[in-house]
Structure formats: C-alpha cells, structure tokens
Amino acid sequence: MGAYRADDDYDYLFKVVLIGDSGVGKSNLLSRFTRNEFSLESKSTIGVEFATRSIRVDDKVVKAQIWDTAGQERYRAITSAYYRGAVGALLVYDVTRHVTFENVERWLKELRDHTDASIVIMLVGNKADLRHLRAVSTEDATAFAEKENTFFMETSALESMNVENAFTEVLTQIHRVVSRKALEANDDPATLPKGQTINVGSKDDVSAVKKSGCCST
Amino acid sequence: MRNSNNTGEDRNKDASSLSTTLDSRFNQTLRNVQGTLYILKMHRLLKGRSFPGKVLITRRSEPLDQSVLYSPNTGRRYSDTDFEQGQQVEISTENELQNRSNTNASSSVSHATMGTETMSKEIQKYSAGARATDSARLMKFTKELSGVTVILEKLRELAWSGVPPYLRPTVWRLLLGYAPSNSDRREGILRRKRLEYLDCVAQYYDIPDRERTDEEINMLRQISVDCPRTVPDVSFFQQVEVQKSLERILYTWAIRHPASGYVQGINDLVTPFVVVFLSEHLEGSVDTWSMADLSPETISDVEADCYWCLSKLLDSMHDHYTFAQPGIQRLVFKLKEVVRRIDEPVSRHMEEQGLEFLQFAFRWFNCLLIREIPFHLVTRLWDTYLAEGDALPDFLVYIFASFLLTWSDQLRKLEFQEMVMYLQHLPTQKWSHVELEMVLSQAYMWHTMFNNSPSHLAG
Structure with missing residues (x-):
C-alpha cells in the first residue's frame, strides 16, 4: 500500500474532494500526499485545484483524483459543482483555530446536500504539530465524528504525520463500499440494506470514467 | 496582528520630523536587519526539527522587471545580477550605498505633479541608461503628460x-480616472482623496471588534x-507592514462594496498597485525595499x-x-467560444x-493572470489592462485565449488529468517581456478580426 504507480495503470478511479475553512492546510495536505511536498509560502486556492495519486488497496490499484477547493464561504457556489460524483471527502479543520472546527457542521451539511449518501467522509484535524497552540481537543473532535458517523484523524502536513493514513483510509473505505456494491449487484435487490442506495463508484461507472478520462461533468 | 497596529497614533506624529530624509546607510541597515530577521524567523521555525520530504521555503529570486529596477534619480539601471542576489541584500557594495545617499535627497519628487522641465531631465537620464529606441516613445509620453489637460x-x-516605469504611477492614476486629466486640479483632488481614505480607515478599520x-x-x-499569503514568493510582501497595509486597503474596500465584499484573489489585485505606487518612494x-x-x-x-485605483x-x-x-x-463561457472559433x-x-x-x-479571470505569470511581468501586463479601460473585461477574453493557445500543441497531446494539472501550473517561470507581448499582440489581432467580423473565424 502507498507505492507510487504509473498514471494510466489502475483498477479504480475515485474522486475525492478536500473541503474546509480557508487556511486550514488543505492544499498542503494534497501536496504532501501527491508529491511529498510542503510549502511554507502557499497561496490561497482560487476556485479548485487538482492532483492525482495511485495507491494499492488490497489487491487493487486505486487512483485518487483529488479536487482541492477554495475555503472561503463565498466560493461555495462555485466549488459545490465539484462535489458531484465525489465518493470520498476529507473535511479539514485547523486544530489551532476553533472557529474552523465550529464550521465543520456547515461543511458537512454542504457535502450531504450535494453528494450521494454513501460518500466516505473523514474529518481531519490538521496542524497537529502545533501542540502549544491547540484549541480543539482530540476528544471533542472524536465525539463529533462519532455523532456524525464520519471517520476522524489528526494530521500534520508539515511533519507528514497521518497524511498518508488519512487518504489511504478514505480510499480503502471507498473500495469497500464499491466492492460491497458489486457483490450486492449479483444478489436479490431485496437484500440491500434498507434505505441505502449506492449509485456512485460502481464498477461500471469507474470503467466509463477510465475510458473518457473524466468524471467531473 | 491587528492589535499591534497603531496607525492613528503614528499619524499624529509631527509630520515634518517624519519627512526628514533618513540616512540611507541607516535604511540599508534596516533592510539588512529585516532580511536577516526573515531568515532567522525561518530558522527558528525549522530549527532542530527535521521534516520529511520536501519543505519549500526558497524564494523565487527571478530577475525583476526592468521597470521597477530603473532608478530615475541616477539614470542608473541596476543590472540583473543585483536582483538575482535575492535575499542576499546585505552584500551590497559601498559604492552602491554611496549612490543611494547621493540620490536620496531628490527621491521624494512627486511624479504626479512633475513639471515639464523635470520631465525632460528624467527622459535624458532614462534614455542614457536605456535603449535609444525608447526615447521616441518617451518623448510622446512626455508630450501627452505635459499639457494642461491630458x-x-x-x-x-x-x-x-507599455509605460516607462518611472511614469507608470502617474499614467496609471490618469488611466483609471483617479487623477483628473486637468493638471491644475490634479494635486488638490489627490490630496482630498487621500484624506478621504484616511477617514474611511478611521471609520471602518481602526475600530474595536465589538463595533463590528x-x-x-x-x-x-x-x-x-x-494577507500573509499574498505573493509569498516575493519577499517584500512578507514584511509585516506591507501585510498591514494590504489588510487596511482590502478591509476598507470590502466594507465600502457590500455587494461583493472581500473575495479571495482580490488580495492579489492590489499588489501591482502597491509596487507601482511605492516605486515613487523606494529605489x-x-x-x-x-x-x-x-x-x-x-x-x-x-x-x-x-x-x-x-x-x-x-x-x-x-x-x-x-x-x-x-x-x-x-467571460469563461465567452473564452470557450472564442477558443473554439480560433483553434477548433x-x-x-x-x-x-x-x-x-x-x-x-x-482563476485567470479572478486574479487577472497574476497567479499565472512571473510577478515581475505583472506591471507590464497591467499597462495594457488599464489602457483598455472599460473595455477590459471583453478584451481579457482575447488575452486569455491567446495565453491558452500558446500551449495549443502541448494541450493536444494531454489527457484530462494531465491537462488540468498542466493548465493549473503553466510553465511561464522563465517568461520575459517577449513572451508576454507576443500574447498581447496576438490578442489584439484576434480581437480586431473577431470584432470587425464576428463570423470571420466561425466554421
């Protein structure tokens, strides 16, 4: 797991979005995961930015197509268009700025309004290296994640702590959803868990994506 | 950051004592100290800690625009090597310091109110250090600017x-309609506007949070x-005072324009004005700087x-x-249409x-291409923007079409993902005026063709 692979050699293509308040470190999480880089001089993201990386999950190669979005609330009208087709999301806050954690609830609503119910969401508390400045406790965030039924991890893009784990976990969970969906497709539809419709990231969708090279429209 | 800002008190200080020209050596020392402080800050942040992978802290030390480099007071052009030193400002020579102190006394010349006589002197100096072919253009500029009404x-x-660098502040103020074209009224109106801005800052910015x-x-x-991540690769913008200025400008603008308010990227749009208007005061x-x-x-x-502005x-x-x-x-929709007609x-x-x-x-439209080209080319690009005036939004479509199609051959070889990434990180790092002016000329041509005959490029 975690090895870099050639770009066109993959079994699944998963679209993942990075969301959260401005300045929480979304772009650096992305550059750390896709290029193993961290920049102290990064600029604000305008609209959306994009990067990819392939990793191995179980016996499959999974390519993550990650859309990094602008954090300012004003941009949501633009950026929410990019949620479409996303099967995973990292919802990032800054552990040193409590207000960014308070806004997580609104981001979650935003996400659930625009994406499929089966989307895998990971709450990410970034900048965990700034221990002396911490303003959000791990306990509070854990409790929140449990209540909202999301995954949770604290990361540091600077120290490269948990970044790999956070993305890998999201991709693994998406893979699980997809595999389950593929399995269930062969079964009696009546056996589907009630209230759940998994209509994203199915094997057919993914291969379609692979042919056209795009799933964003 | 906000709390430490005490502009109100600063402003009350005796004006005459502040206008006294400081010894330039002292200034140089300050500059060195600031440069060193920045390095120390980085050291402290990183000291004793090892980080995995690449941690990017190096500043791009590209040669800066000739425009900014030219020093009107000495007629001296700083060579490219001066700029390539980037952070190593502390190694400037005695000779250079001497030059600075000699010229400092006249450094407060206000170009906004510059008389014809001064102007022609400037031109002589400018042409002495510049290409001879520039002098004809300069004469034209001088002629246009010297009349009672521009x-x-x-x-x-x-x-x-393109505007000669030392005339840029004056020309930009006029093109934007900030300074009146009538020279008799100019100084008075600018003075009034500057006071009005001070009032706005006092009214909106310099208030406690509980009043917001x-x-x-x-x-x-x-x-x-x-603000701290505005043009972060140009070290000047890392100075706290610069960031405070940006904050005051942006907040005051946002409050006074409630229909839009502050939108990320507008911070980028102030930066060309900052460097151009400061170039009247810093060499x-x-x-x-x-x-x-x-x-x-x-x-x-x-x-x-x-x-x-x-x-x-x-x-x-x-x-x-x-x-x-x-x-x-x-405009993005229009761009797509124009590109379709030009390069099917x-x-x-x-x-x-x-x-x-x-x-x-x-992002191109939101930040007017500032993010896509080296910062030292931005002021030249903006000469054309501001010359376009109210027609700018429409013309932007052609500039951006021309910019995009610079990479037409490469784009045709790329698949979706590579193409998005390529377009978000276009290889303009080594660009000079030549490439930029090529884009502008092409845009001009297409604009003329397209506007005169909308169906010309169709089919």
Whole structure:
C-alpha cells in the first residue's frame, strides 16, 4: 500500500474532494500526499485545484483524483459543482483555530446536500504539530465524528504525520463500499440494506470514467 | 496582528520630523536587519526539527522587471545580477550605498505633479541608461503628460504597449480616472482623496471588534488569513507592514462594496498597485525595499492610491465578485467560444477529454493572470489592462485565449488529468517581456478580426 504507480495503470478511479475553512492546510495536505511536498509560502486556492495519486488497496490499484477547493464561504457556489460524483471527502479543520472546527457542521451539511449518501467522509484535524497552540481537543473532535458517523484523524502536513493514513483510509473505505456494491449487484435487490442506495463508484461507472478520462461533468 | 497596529497614533506624529530624509546607510541597515530577521524567523521555525520530504521555503529570486529596477534619480539601471542576489541584500557594495545617499535627497519628487522641465531631465537620464529606441516613445509620453489637460485617448494608445516605469504611477492614476486629466486640479483632488481614505480607515478599520457585525469580523478574519499569503514568493510582501497595509486597503474596500465584499484573489489585485505606487518612494529592486524607510504619511498616501485605483479597476467588473461571480462565469463561457472559433482542433480535444474551462480559467479571470505569470511581468501586463479601460473585461477574453493557445500543441497531446494539472501550473517561470507581448499582440489581432467580423473565424 502507498507505492507510487504509473498514471494510466489502475483498477479504480475515485474522486475525492478536500473541503474546509480557508487556511486550514488543505492544499498542503494534497501536496504532501501527491508529491511529498510542503510549502511554507502557499497561496490561497482560487476556485479548485487538482492532483492525482495511485495507491494499492488490497489487491487493487486505486487512483485518487483529488479536487482541492477554495475555503472561503463565498466560493461555495462555485466549488459545490465539484462535489458531484465525489465518493470520498476529507473535511479539514485547523486544530489551532476553533472557529474552523465550529464550521465543520456547515461543511458537512454542504457535502450531504450535494453528494450521494454513501460518500466516505473523514474529518481531519490538521496542524497537529502545533501542540502549544491547540484549541480543539482530540476528544471533542472524536465525539463529533462519532455523532456524525464520519471517520476522524489528526494530521500534520508539515511533519507528514497521518497524511498518508488519512487518504489511504478514505480510499480503502471507498473500495469497500464499491466492492460491497458489486457483490450486492449479483444478489436479490431485496437484500440491500434498507434505505441505502449506492449509485456512485460502481464498477461500471469507474470503467466509463477510465475510458473518457473524466468524471467531473 | 491587528492589535499591534497603531496607525492613528503614528499619524499624529509631527509630520515634518517624519519627512526628514533618513540616512540611507541607516535604511540599508534596516533592510539588512529585516532580511536577516526573515531568515532567522525561518530558522527558528525549522530549527532542530527535521521534516520529511520536501519543505519549500526558497524564494523565487527571478530577475525583476526592468521597470521597477530603473532608478530615475541616477539614470542608473541596476543590472540583473543585483536582483538575482535575492535575499542576499546585505552584500551590497559601498559604492552602491554611496549612490543611494547621493540620490536620496531628490527621491521624494512627486511624479504626479512633475513639471515639464523635470520631465525632460528624467527622459535624458532614462534614455542614457536605456535603449535609444525608447526615447521616441518617451518623448510622446512626455508630450501627452505635459499639457494642461491630458487627452486620455492618446495616453491609452501609448500606454497599451507599455509605460516607462518611472511614469507608470502617474499614467496609471490618469488611466483609471483617479487623477483628473486637468493638471491644475490634479494635486488638490489627490490630496482630498487621500484624506478621504484616511477617514474611511478611521471609520471602518481602526475600530474595536465589538463595533463590528459578525459578518464583518468574519471578513476581517478572512482577509487576515490571506494577507500573509499574498505573493509569498516575493519577499517584500512578507514584511509585516506591507501585510498591514494590504489588510487596511482590502478591509476598507470590502466594507465600502457590500455587494461583493472581500473575495479571495482580490488580495492579489492590489499588489501591482502597491509596487507601482511605492516605486515613487523606494529605489532599486523590490526585493531590497523596506517599509521602514517610509514615513507613515507616505505609507498612508500610497495606501490611498492603491485603494482608489483598486476601486476604479473593480468598478468596471462589478459582477465579477458578487455572489456566484456571474461576470466571471460569463467571460469563461465567452473564452470557450472564442477558443473554439480560433483553434477548433484543440477546442474539440479539450471537449472530448471532458475539460471544463471553469477548471482553469476561473482563476485567470479572478486574479487577472497574476497567479499565472512571473510577478515581475505583472506591471507590464497591467499597462495594457488599464489602457483598455472599460473595455477590459471583453478584451481579457482575447488575452486569455491567446495565453491558452500558446500551449495549443502541448494541450493536444494531454489527457484530462494531465491537462488540468498542466493548465493549473503553466510553465511561464522563465517568461520575459517577449513572451508576454507576443500574447498581447496576438490578442489584439484576434480581437480586431473577431470584432470587425464576428463570423470571420466561425466554421
């Protein structure tokens, strides 16, 4: 797991979005995961930015197509268009700025309004290296994640702590959803868990994506 | 950051004592100290800690625009090597210091009110250090600027192809309609506008948070998050005083323009004004500038000019930054149409790959290409922008089409993902004026063809 692979050699293509308040470190999480880089001089993201990386999950190669979005609330009208087709999301806050954690609830609503119910969401508390400045406790965030039924991890893009784990976990969970969906497709539809419709990231969708090279429209 | 800012008190200091020219050696020392402080800050941040992978802290030390480099007072052009030193400002020679102290006395010449006599002297100096072919253009500029009333149409025509750096502040103020074309009224109006800005700052910015609405607090927070990461690769913008100025300008603008308020990226749009209006007060390369060399009055005047010019610029794009940014969406759509008519194969390829113009061109329109080209070329690009005046939004479409199609051959070889990434990180790092002016000329040509005969390029 975690090895870099050639770009066109993959079994699944998963679209993942990075969301959260401005300045929480979304772009650096992305550059750390896709290029193993961290920049102290990064600029604000305008609209959306994009990067990819392939990793191995179980016996499959999974390519993550990650859309990094602008954090300012004003941009949501633009950026929410990019949620479409996303099967995973990292919802990032800054552990040193409590207000960014308070806004997580609104981001979650935003996400659930625009994406499929089966989307895998990971709450990410970034900048965990700034221990002396911490303003959000791990306990509070854990409790929140449990209540909202999301995954949770604290990361540091600077120290490269948990970044790999956070993305890998999201991709693994998406893979699980997809595999389950593929399995269930062969079964009696009546056996589907009630209230759940998994209509994203199915094997057919993914291969379609692979042919056209795009799933964003 | 906000709390430590005490502009009100600063402003009350005795004006005459502040306008006294500081010894330039002292200034140089300050500059060195600031440069060193920055390095120390980085050291402290990173000291004793090892980080995995690449941690990028190196600044791009590209040769800066000739424009900014030219020193009007000595006629001396700083050579490229001066700029390439980047952070190593402390190694400047005795000789250079000597030059600076000799010229310092006249460094406060206000070009806005420059008389013809001064102007022609400037030209002699300029042509002495510049290419001889520039002198004819310079004479034309001088002629246009020396009349009692500047004929803006003529000035636009001249400015379109680039403004001589030391005239840029004056020309920009005129082109934007901030300074009146009538020279008799100019000084008085600028003085009034600068005072008006001071009042605005006092009324909106220099107040305690409890007097702000939640929305205003949010906006101020957003601005203060963005100011430190504005043009972070140019070290000058890392100075706290510069960031405070940006914050005051942006917040005051946002409060006074509630239909849009602050939108990320507007911070980028102030930066060309900052470097151009400061070039009237600071010499040499932007990398060696220090706000500590300036009196609070000067800083306030420069801020005011930046504020009013930003306002004027954005007036012509009133719906670019309102909710959902319809103006930008409209222009992105137009760009797609124009590209389709000019270069059908690349347009079809992009479409087949499922590439949306919004995925790359949104930032181009939102930040007017500042993010896409080296910073030292931005002021030249803006000469053309400002010369276009109210026609700018439409013309942007052609500039961006021309910019995009610079990479037509490469784009046709790329698939969706590679194409998005390529377009979001275009290889312009080594660009000079030559490449930029090529883009502008091509844009001009297409604009003329297209506008005169809308169906000309169709089919």
